Amino acid sequence: MNEVRPETREYLDGLFAPGLRIGGDAHTPYSWIEIAEVQEVTAIRLPSGRLVVDSPWNAEPPRELAFRIPPGEYPVDISWANCPRLANGYYAEHRECAATRLRVRDEPVVTWELALGVGEDPALRAAGAGFAAEDAMGCFADATAWQPLTEPFRRYLTDVAAAGFGGPPIGRDTEDHFELVREDLCEGYFDLVRDEAHQADLLAFGVPEGWGQVWAGRARDGEIAVIIAPGPVPTSPWD
Template sequence: MNVVRSETREYLDGLFTPGLRIGGDPHTPYSWIEIAEVQKVTAIRLPSGRLVVDSPWNAGPPRELASRIRPGEYPVDVSWANWPHLSDGYYTEHRECAATRLRVSDEPVAMWELALGVGEDPAQRAAGAGFAAEEAMGCFADATAWQPLTEPFRRYLTDVTGAGFGCPAPGRDTEDLCEGYFELARDEERRADLLTFGVPEGRGQVWAGRARDGEIAVIVAPGPVPTSPWD
């Protein structure tokens, strides 16, 4: 049975609650964040219902989630947080992504679980299942269109390598959203999309929120702010 600690549930429940302060001692700088705003980023098309949550830089087989959702087009939201941050000896309030959410339905979440990939052992949840987050970046994408959707990222690496030292970095054939914080790639032939988002350096985790009937209501990827209860 997948048992989620109460502090983890409180954290996940609060990530998209504007005005909520999350983290340690509210009087101690750098140990908390305050959710400032929840913003819709875009909607993405998932024609197969087979969702990949992985790094777009992954050259191997993508990490497709074991749980399927209904094929369709789904909104993606970002939760922006104010994060007390020390920079060059000065205290500043930095705005950062607290989490990114794929909204499958508007049903309230009754249960959270760490989402597993296809073929992963449920015992991996205890060790913190997730994906290798190259460049501190993850993405939502349709599994059947993974190759064409990630082509801009593979081409970018090839172009950077070929350009040589000191040459201007080439751009990527993607659409920037929210002042470049997100990148959107589209495959019109398959009518499928990929959306990137920020995650903690090194490893990204994926949480599935299930409604009371057991169906997935949301898929959440916590962002790079260092306040999660499993840090």
């Protein structure tokens, strides 16, 4: 396990601290984000304790995390950040996802690590291990129920392919996109799929365009306390 740089730890510690301003520099106006609110979105069932954090559009074998957590049902939180955005020469307030968090244990995080997938070389941590985030989307899901939980996403892609170039685009902002999910949360920001046969769930959320990372926070006894996927915010120590 490699300890992260101090600036990375400061960033991760602050992602769920309302009122905290993160980032910014003296030469770039409004380059910070300010954590505005932490909201519990839902709870998801992970009956095997084998957690996938990957793009739900992924047609390849999913990226299952190398560690396991106790089987159970876990709350998921979102951290909303105020991110000033330049439009027509003026900065306007904009709210965006700072991070999505799976709470395994309500205990303070003592150490952080960049979470690896099963079989991945620890050397990948230095290179920024993560997953290809198609459509700027990631998800938490139980590994044993990955196929049924992602079936709506595959079905949607099949429908788009069958429609040809005249079909609807893939995207969170298209009305047809929401036909593939059983429930949307936070005005469509989250897509929730439940599989009653496996008593397992998938929750899809926003991540940076192209590449998503997963951070695991461990409690004092070394056990996993939280799992965080940073969202599409403009300020982070690894930009």
